[in-house]
Amino acid sequence: MSKKLTKREDGYSKWYNELVVKADLAENSGVRGCMVIKPYGYAIWEKMQAELDRKFKETGHENAYFPLFIPKSFLSKEAAHVDGFAKECAVVTHYRLKNAEDGSGVVVDPDAKLEEELIVRPTSETIIWDTYRRWIESYRDLPLKINQWANVVRWEMRTRLFLRTAEFLWQEGHTAHETKNEALEEAELMLNVYAEFAEEHMAMPVIKGLKTESERFAGAEETYCIEGLMQDGKALQAGTSHFLGQNFAKAFDVKFTSKEGKREYVWATSWGVSTRLMGALIMTHSDDLGLVLPPKLAPIQVVIIPIHRNDEQLDAISVKVNEIVKELRKKGVSVKYDNRTTYKPGWKFAEYELKGVPLRIAMGPRDLENGTLEIARRDTLEKKNISQDTIVSYVEKTLEEIQNNLYNKALDYRETHITEVNTFEEFKDVLNNKAGFVSAHWDGTTATEDKIKDLTKATIRCIPLNNKIEEGKCIFTGEKSVQRVLFAKAY
RNA sequence: CGGGGUGUAGCGUAGCCCGGUUAUCGCGCCACGUUUGGGACGUGGAGGCCGCAGGUUCGAAUCCUGCCACCCCGACCA
Numbered sequence: 001m002s003k004k005l006t007k008r009e010d011g012y013s014k015w016y017n018e019l020v021v022k023a024d025l026a027e028n029s030g031v032r033g034c035m036v037i038k039p040y041g042y043a044i045w046e047k048m049q050a051e052l053d054r055k056f057k058e059t060g061h062e063n064a065y066f067p068l069f070i071p072k073s074f075l076s077k078e079a080a081h082v083d084g085f086a087k088e089c090a091v092v093t094h095y096r097l098k099n100a101e102d103g104s105g106v107v108v109d110p111d112a113k114l115e116e117e118l119i120v121r122p123t124s125e126t127i128i129w130d131t132y133r134r135w136i137e138s139y140r141d142l143p144l145k146i147n148q149w150a151n152v153v154r155w156e157m158r159t160r161l162f163l164r165t166a167e168f169l170w171q172e173g174h175t176a177h178e179t180k181n182e183a184l185e186e187a188e189l190m191l192n193v194y195a196e197f198a199e200e201h202m203a204m205p206v207i208k209g210l211k212t213e214s215e216r217f218a219g220a221e222e223t224y225c226i227e228g229l230m231q232d233g234k235a236l237q238a239g240t241s242h243f244l245g246q247n248f249a250k251a252f253d254v255k256f257t258s259k260e261g262k263r264e265y266v267w268a269t270s271w272g273v274s275t276r277l278m279g280a281l282i283m284t285h286s287d288d289l290g291l292v293l294p295p296k297l298a299p300i301q302v303v304i305i306p307i308h309r310n311d312e313q314l315d316a317i318s319v320k321v322n323e324i325v326k327e328l329r330k331k332g333v334s335v336k337y338d339n340r341t342t343y344k345p346g347w348k349f350a351e352y353e354l355k356g357v358p359l360r361i362a363m364g365p366r367d368l369e370n371g372t373l374e375i376a377r378r379d380t381l382e383k384k385n386i387s388q389d390t391i392v393s394y395v396e397k398t399l400e401e402i403q404n405n406l407y408n409k410a411l412d413y414r415e416t417h418i419t420e421v422n423t424f425e426e427f428k429d430v431l432n433n434k435a436g437f438v439s440a441h442w443d444g445t446t447a448t449e450d451k452i453k454d455l456t457k458a459t460i461r462c463i464p465l466n467n468k469i470e471e472g473k474c475i476f477t478g479e480k481s482v483q484r485v486l487f488a489k490a491y
Numbered sequence: 492c493g494g495g496g497u498g499u500a501g502c503g504u505a506g507c508c509c510g511g512u513u514a515u516c517g518c519g520c521c522a523c524g525u526u527u528g529g530g531a532c533g534u535g536g537a538g539g540c541c542g543c544a545g546g547u548u549c550g551a552a553u554c555c556u557g558c559c560a561c562c563c564c565g566a567c568c569a
Contacts, residue, residue: 014562028560028561030559031560032560032561087567087568088567088568152569156569158565163569164568164569217569236569307528309526344529344530345527345529346527346528346530346531348529348530350529350530351530362529364527374528491568491569
């Protein structure tokens with residue numbers, strides 16, 4: 001199989017599609033819009049899950065599991081919610097198949113029609129709030145803080161591996177609180193958890209912000225988000241945390257008795273990140289040779305490749321390598337010794353570069369004689385010969401350096417791709433010639449936002465949380481504005 | 492879902508307009524030998540219901556109809 005990757009500049013989108021497949025992360029399946037996540041890709045997702053799950057538990061959440069199917073009537077209880085999702089729902093109408101009379105296979109049995117259709121969950125607010133009604137009676141039952149790891153289905157028109165698939169994996173947190181403030185704090189807390197994860201583990205800088213009304217989650221009063229910037233200058237929404245107010249409590253009649261003995265509706269949040277993070281990870285760091293993985297999420301952090309002419313040499317190298325492997329594992333480094341004789345060293349070098357392994361060690365007869373080895377960094381492609389005695393500390397130190405370097409590189413790109421503009425002409429010019437985030441004044445209306453989107457395809461990604469108040473004029477209408485917002489073309 | 496395009500071996504493809512021997516080539520795969528510090532080389536070999544289902548025809552990869560999948564551009568979106 002030819003492993004030559006399209007270069008990013010020759011087609012970013014083509015590069016991405018090829019990379020996902022060639023690096024063995026995922027592939028399209030026989031089911032429209034649905035992907036198969038392959039073991040190497042799934043291993044990265046598992047590392048993401050493990051860290052996020054740890055963070056959720058640390059902040060007082062518990063995992064549970066709710067049904068895949070949602071009765072149609074549940075979905076329509078919250079008006080904005082059903083409006084937002086109705087157009088992309090998979091619906092179960094029957095529960096049985098039978099053999100076709102003409103022997104051509106099986107057909108849906110028309111006698112097995114469900115009285116009420118079931119929706120394959122596009123998100124679980126409705127089924128969860130229907131459950132919470134029974135779980136919450138008193139202020140003593142609050143706060144209720146639950147997370148679920150699940151798959152959801154949204155019948156998207158155009159799909160792309162990891163970025164937008166009809167079925168995707170995610171986690172969704174759903175919490176219930178006594179007061180508005182407590183719910184708002186929860187939504188902000190989880191946004192910070194996501195941001196921390198993105199920056200510290202994915203090495204992906206993100207901007208924390210608020211969505212405008214038109215970009216808000218269906219059924220939310222406020223949507224917080226983290227936005228990343230990909231190498232092609234397009235923004236990617238990497239996670240959202242919603243303050244749901246009392247909308248779902250009212251729709252599902254979830255009330256509690258307060259300390260004062262009053263019956264009150266609870267306040268809610270929901271928050272989620274999905275396998276889309278895989279797409280974000282790939283597009284933030286990878287290059288024309290393939291994947292570049294931050295050490296904290298790399299399934300293999302160090303690969304060791306022996307170079308030998310015969311079995312005796314391989315045996316001698318293996319003795320030394322096995323010692324090193326043992327030492328590294330003791331320190332918690334994930335190491336693979338690829339001693340397959342069925343592939344040549346050059347082939348392996350290229351293969352592990354494609355797969356983004358952060359560090360590669362090569363050891364041959366020369367090294368054995370000199371007590372050295374060759375170590376190569378995936379991020380800088382820099383090669384060094386070092387003494388075998390110093391390998392463990394060198395690896396530990398370098399993995400940390402790579403993690404930081406990837407973050408700083410991405411941050412530098414992001415920082416140089418936030419452009420302040422004051423006129424619509426400048427705005428269009430930056431979008432077309434430079435891309436990235438464009439910081440501009442906006443009059444605060446959905447009408448203006450829509451018009452700008454129609455004309456430029458750019459949307460307001462967020463109103464940054466740390467925004468400074470600054471008098472200005474909307475770049476489109478010239479109306480008064482009190483702060484800049486971030487526009488960008490987005491995935 | 493609208494416009495455009497493509498489905499031929501695991502992957503990439505020729506052939507299709509203009510129907511007619513055994514469906515082309517490269518990579519990969521298997522065997523043997525030589526190789527192994529950046530994707531090795533030679534020799535031999537295996538692998539195809541030409542996306543699926545109908546139709547036209549003496550005869551279909553090729554023509555017609557329907558369906559499915561994928562890619563690009565829109566609308567929708569985590």
